[in-house]
Amino acid sequence: MIKYNLLLLGLLSGVLFASTCFSQIAPEKYWIQFTDKNNSPYSIFAPQDFLSNRAIQRRITQGISVVENDLPVNPDYVNSVITTGATVLHSVKWFNGVMIQTTDPSVLSAVMALPFVSGSKKIGTPLPSLANNASNKFPALGEKFLQTSHSVKNDVFQYGSAFEQIHMLNGQELHNQGYQGQGMIIAVIDAGFNNANILNAFDSLWQNNRILGTNDFVTPGQNIFDNTHNHGMNVLSILAANLPGEIVGSAPASDYWLLRSEDGASEYPVEEYNWIVAAAFADSAGVDVINTSLGYSTFDDSTMSYVYANMDGNTTPSARGVDIASSKGMLVVVAAGNAGNNNWHFITTPGDADSALTCAAVDINGDYASFSSVGPSSDGDVKPNVSARGQGTAYIGSDGGVYNGNGTSFSSPLISGLAACLWQKFPAMTNMQIKSAIEQSSHLFSNPTYELGYGIPNFAAALNKLEFIASNSEGIIKVFPNPFTNTFDFEFYSTDSQTVTIEIINMLGFTVLKNRYNFDYTNCKRIQINNIKNLAKGTYILKATTKNKSYFSRVVKE
Numbered sequence: 001m002i003k004y005n006l007l008l009l010g011l012l013s014g015v016l017f018a019s020t021c022f023s024q025i026a027p028e029k030y031w032i033q034f035t036d037k038n039n040s041p042y043s044i045f046a047p048q049d050f051l052s053n054r055a056i057q058r059r060i061t062q063g064i065s066v067v068e069n070d071l072p073v074n075p076d077y078v079n080s081v082i083t084t085g086a087t088v089l090h091s092v093k094w095f096n097g098v099m100i101q102t103t104d105p106s107v108l109s110a111v112m113a114l115p116f117v118s119g120s121k122k123i124g125t126p127l128p129s130l131a132n133n134a135s136n137k138f139p140a141l142g143e144k145f146l147q148t149s150h151s152v153k154n155d156v157f158q159y160g161s162a163f164e165q166i167h168m169l170n171g172q173e174l175h176n177q178g179y180q181g182q183g184m185i186i187a188v189i190d191a192g193f194n195n196a197n198i199l200n201a202f203d204s205l206w207q208n209n210r211i212l213g214t215n216d217f218v219t220p221g222q223n224i225f226d227n228t229h230n231h232g233m234n235v236l237s238i239l240a241a242n243l244p245g246e247i248v249g250s251a252p253a254s255d256y257w258l259l260r261s262e263d264g265a266s267e268y269p270v271e272e273y274n275w276i277v278a279a280a281f282a283d284s285a286g287v288d289v290i291n292t293s294l295g296y297s298t299f300d301d302s303t304m305s306y307v308y309a310n311m312d313g314n315t316t317p318s319a320r321g322v323d324i325a326s327s328k329g330m331l332v333v334v335a336a337g338n339a340g341n342n343n344w345h346f347i348t349t350p351g352d353a354d355s356a357l358t359c360a361a362v363d364i365n366g367d368y369a370s371f372s373s374v375g376p377s378s379d380g381d382v383k384p385n386v387s388a389r390g391q392g393t394a395y396i397g398s399d400g401g402v403y404n405g406n407g408t409s410f411s412s413p414l415i416s417g418l419a420a421c422l423w424q425k426f427p428a429m430t431n432m433q434i435k436s437a438i439e440q441s442s443h444l445f446s447n448p449t450y451e452l453g454y455g456i457p458n459f460a461a462a463l464n465k466l467e468f469i470a471s472n473s474e475g476i477i478k479v480f481p482n483p484f485t486n487t488f489d490f491e492f493y494s495t496d497s498q499t500v501t502i503e504i505i506n507m508l509g510f511t512v513l514k515n516r517y518n519f520d521y522t523n524c525k526r527i528q529i530n531n532i533k534n535l536a537k538g539t540y541i542l543k544a545t546t547k548n549k550s551y552f553s554r555v556v557k558e
Contacts, residue, residue: 027087027101029124029270030108034077034096035116042071053507053539054185054286055328060505060541061552062329062430069094069324077116084110090217090277094324095317099123099273124270125301160246161394161402162238164364165414168389171250173460174421181254184420185212187282188236188413189275189292191262192228194398199233201241201396205256210240215281216260217274224260230398231409232258235293237396238413247394247402250417257285267300269317275350276321283328288423290330291416293409295337295348295373308344311352312379318350326355331423331431333416335408336360336384337373340451345374347384352377357419357435359411360452361390366443368451372408375450384453385435386442388414418459426466428476428553433469437462475551476544483556487530490553492544494519503543504532504555512540532557 042049044066047056051070059066073091081098082088085107089099101124102108112120152167156176159166166172174180193214196202205211216222224232240249240256259282261274275292282290296318298305306316313319322332334356337348351358351373361372369391375383390411392404415438423434439445441462444455471477477491492500497520504513513532519525529542535557542553 029101031121033119035118052286058329124268157248158244165389170460171418179421181251185255186289187257187287189259190232193232194230196233197225199400204242210255214258218263234395239417251420272318279325289420290332293335297348313352313354316349319353322350322353333357335412339373340371347373358384360384360387361408361411363391387452476553483558486533501545505541
């Protein structure tokens, strides 16, 4: 694969040092496919055993069932693999298998002889190629940003160097109305987050406990803030930096998980599987939006590389992983790639995934940046989906200074952050409704191009569109008071004469109250929910089911 991320040229010295150590052969890495999840100690009827309350709530809100691929891999199968002498790197519940490493062919044979193993595939080899690990992989750091005095009197934030990139998307309209990402959780899946724990740009994250946690899926247990890569930190700054007058991110009030799936020292499919494990972790933790500024096409071992025909949204492991992540109700925002000027000039995977919101790069004038990878996907889907500033984008460097740099890696966090702010306003909407509204607000929606997809979103227009849908279509219009103490009211708009079933559902998925109400044609009815005085404090889902579909809203009892 080629990683289209903006990493530091200074790390090249570490790569060259590593080249002197190749006499010690690292273990081969394999994907091991299991046949089933039979006799598992887990059940889809007890999701609290493997999903957080927030992950269960996301499913309930969007009408998503808990299914077999939500179940962890059978632990007995994993233990049997370990007894062969193989080292299990990760269990991958969405694909029902494990990633292993071994240098002993007899161990692999023993694993393959297990009755529940249906196949294997090599996904990593010991020797990274210097050709791919040199400066083409680690572009130079951008220029120091020359501070400007851009500001608008009515803006709630002094964006500083981020003014143009936020205003290009009309993102300030969301921020000015108070939608700055509060209560939304974003996972940044990337290559490393050097110094993100000590830089002033992230002080507000730490002071307000909005870094929910970290996880390293490349080297489990490693400190992702030290001696990994700057790239994830750079991306995080475009999302979450809060230095008024210098730089303010696209979702400065969101909560964050920082997850490392990318190994800067090699180029192998194992990193796609790392990404899938990270995305499944994000799902279990209750994440709303995933930002991934990574892409894969060619690998150090050319026999593992992809061709354009593979970019069909359904073939590569990471594209399939994105689609599964989306099926769980998360919005996955992906960088298109930086290969526009290369022999491989197409989008990279997982940007080809059908459900991905894939981002191209434009310059300060909104024109196509020539390095940005182009579409369509090989099966003809519009890819990239949208565009944002990725040339001259303001971000934080490892020294804490504000720089400007290039890459679709820097486009995607602008979109993912503002998508979280938009979703904050409409928590009852599904991930695909949010994605569709963003696409439909874009300036080329009626005439998409291979370079920019549907174009540059207008988040103020997306907000207006969703407000219209919320106020004019069938469904739950508003709930009040929320939070409630003993009772609450809500308004439901019906487009037909019908009986509507109302349920209150707890975070374990159990119905604690159920009533039916009759509606006349195109009738808006205010309904009071009582008899709930004895409910335990906490979050519940209000579910309204008509003859055609169900609608959901989140309510909190204090």
